[in-house]
Amino acid sequence: MRNLRKLRVMTPPDADGVPPRRRGRPPSGGREAIVAATLCLLRERGASRLTTREVAARAGTAEGTVFYHFGDRTGLLMAVINDGLRAFADVHFGQPDPGSDIGTLLDRFTSALEGFLDIAVVAMIAAQSDAELRDGMAQYFLARNVGPHRGVELLGGALRRAQSAGLVRTDIDAEALAMMVIGSCFLRVALQQMIGSDYSAKFPDRAELVRTVTTMLAPVGR
């Protein structure tokens, strides 16, 4: 993955107030393998049995390397979320200019969002199994002003630009609609993880949601 230095800044090396061990030479590489191993273990059995020792073993590296890169288990979980977020942020949703199509923008946005949530919701739910992880995640989200409300701001902003461009009706609250779009993606992904894909198939699919929103957003009264 690119731009590792930038990502390191986003992880909480001292979420519990204890600085990570950084004496001597840094242990050799393995950062990406550690994040992948963490996500894998979370999917298999949640966070309540997530240990840095097992993450290290799965990643084929030393436990000291895990501490070096991530500080603690909260740092590991936040790194899982941040790696997913970076892939989401790289998607170009299209500018809502007069030549563009709001349905295409919504399709790209919800597709990328569900891909990201498929990673982030695992980590968020897993963190709930452990008081230290739960508090660490809450502090991280609040102190850095990150979390799903940023997605609402992102999509809400795009919808407001589309309103200014005359592409969509102007008599609705863009943030409220953005929250509904993100909420339905969150509901689908959360239930897929909690109950399984057999269950989440009982809901309207993403294409139906995009079609419905696009219809409701069409300018009226012109």
Added chain:
Amino acid sequence: MRNLRKLRVMTPPDADGVPPRRRGRPPSGGREAIVAATLCLLRERGASRLTTREVAARAGTAEGTVFYHFGDRTGLLMAVINDGLRAFADVHFGQPDPGSDIGTLLDRFTSALEGFLDIAVVAMIAAQSDAELRDGMAQYFLARNVGPHRGVELLGGALRRAQSAGLVRTDIDAEALAMMVIGSCFLRVALQQMIGSDYSAKFPDRAELVRTVTTMLAPVGR
């Protein structure tokens, strides 16, 4: 609470295939106190440390009474959800007839839904901390065809009746819109529980959502 016999039928006395102990005389009462104690313990520290012994202690009853009423921990969690669901189902959302107001229906529905989710999401997230509880909940939801998709069917049906009555536009998918409404309530409640109410205040509030949906649903092109 009313109608306990009916509720008992909805709990899984043998979710793990082992019938609960029912020899001799049933232990005396305490069912409601046990459900309340379970919800209380779940809110305090999740399910990973939920034991029937502590539930019994908190409820001021014997552990055998817990087994008698609920069978196992999965039965306890599902009883927490079912008790919340019953309160939700008791709310009269109003019939969408020509004299009624779709905004009032949406306000009543989302208010009652968030109250229910405030209980159900605790139990659903808590169940994720433990493989036995997670599998038990998934089996329960799938075998009994319960879960949030029933809410989508309920609200979707009300919206379709409102479409038939000419109260709302007919060119949108009622179930897709219902999923968006329920998804945004689910997102708000889940984040309130995961991160806290300071965080969930960053989202558009319920009144803004109801207003936005009501505006988008107004009949067009007449």
